Amino acid sequence: MRPFYLLFTILILAGNLLPGALFGQGQKSPHISIQVVGMQPGKAYLIGLFEGQQFRADSARADAEGRMLFQRDEPYEAGLYYVWLPDKMAIQILIDKDQEFVLKSRTGALASAMEVEGSLENELLYRNLKFEEQYSAEAMELSERLQKLAPETPEYLEAKAKLDDWVARRRAHLEELFTQYPNAFFTKYKKAGQNPDVREVFKEDGALDTALQVYYYRRDFWQDVDFSDPRLLRTPVITNKLQRYVKELTIQHPDSINAAAKFLVDQVLDYPEYYKYFVNWIALQYQPTKSTLMDSEAVFVFMVQNYFTRERAFWSDSLQTWAIQKRAEEMAASLVGKQAPDVRAQGPDGKYHSIYEIEAPYI
Structure with a gap:
């Protein structure tokens, strides 16, 4: 891939994975009080997640008694957050619409000693x-x-x-x-x-049909995910499942990856945030020169030509979409197993000949 196209494509795709408006709008400002008894004083950070990336949502000063308060005007986006403490430990918190609550625990037993109010x-x-x-x-x-x-x-x-x-x-x-x-x-x-249950399915001879087990497991893998709920994109669960589904449960062959991608992405055609994330994530994973997969271009081309289109890629402007479609079109002509473009040249007889007309082992 030419350097310009590589850089341009990465900027188009990677840029679309970054959180946009990180802060939602709600009725009340957040007021999250946390105390960790026995913790050293210092700076604590509220770390959020968005489509597999971490970002610092806020910070607070922990006093000598381990008390800290996360408070600001704008409410936090709903999701799972980590509070990184001054002593390098962390606690998990779920933030939704009600952002006024109190947590209290102690060092050495952050989860088991946790008390929650509100x-x-x-x-x-x-x-x-x-x-x-x-x-x-x-x-x-x-x-x-x-x-x-x-x-x-x-x-x-x-x-x-x-x-x-x-x-x-x-x-x-x-x-x-x-x-x-x-x-x-x-x-x-x-x-x-x-995770879905592993079904016990057998072949006609009574042997366990492991291939069919994997098929059912992969088919049922997303059955408990509510794609209408964008809050899940701000938890680790979606990225973890996506990585496992594509990288572990799918044979790393372009045809298998494309089939798995189609099965998943077609489920979220009506859920824009998931659609955008899945399309960009899969395309970036198999970005040429960024993947060790043989013929990763086949996956990239499939994702771009089917999903990163002018009609579907609502997050991209027309110039970006045209550029990435143009690159995919160029790559499609040289995929493994595809017939290369014809080359015609003038022979000694003055006539033009196709390279596919030549049967000699060498010229």
Whole structure:
């Protein structure tokens, strides 16, 4: 790719991944009071997420008693935020419409000792974090033990039964929260992050059909994501799922990637923020010279010609769209497996001949 086109394309695509208006409009100004007992004083930062990128939304000074206040005129955009503390530790908070609440904890037990006042979203978040903190070590130990044991041995079956019990308890814990608070932002966030069940499907000979398992798993991967809710783009869940879906669950071959991209992007044609993010992210991942995939140009061309069009790329002006379409058109003629453009030259007989008319091994 010529340097000018490479730079121009990166600027077009990467520029569209940056957050635009980071601050929403609401009724009240935020007033988020946090205290972490035992923490050293200093500067704390409120770090937001937008389409996989972090940005500093605000900062506050923590006093000698670990108190800090995040307050300003404009409300924060709804999403998951991290509060980076002066001692290099961090706490998570969910911010939605109600931005007046109090959090209190202590060093050494940030999640397990967290007390929440005035925020249902963060009450649910920390109820879940406390559960995970209490039982995740047990699950990790069981998983490591299973990897070392021979399948179907008594020790293996015992460890697997315990792990299955943990998975069931975790699922029951989440389902209880989801059922009790179906409209909470926390519920949308956690549901979106859940993996689908692995189906047990078998071939005619009774053997497990792993290929069909992967197909169903990939097909169901996005079923719990509410694409009508743009708040999820300001959490890590969408980017994490997108990376896993494209890079891990999809065979890294242009045809497979294009099919997976079409399946996903076609689901968000009516959801502009997701459409814009998915199209740009996938195109950038397979930007020529930026990917080690053989014939990554085929993915780039597919995304540009099908989705980065004048009718669909609402975030791009006509000149940008024309430039990237022009580049994709040039690249399309030289993709792997495609017949190269014809070259015609004048021969000794004075006539013009096509390169495809030449059958000799050399000229």
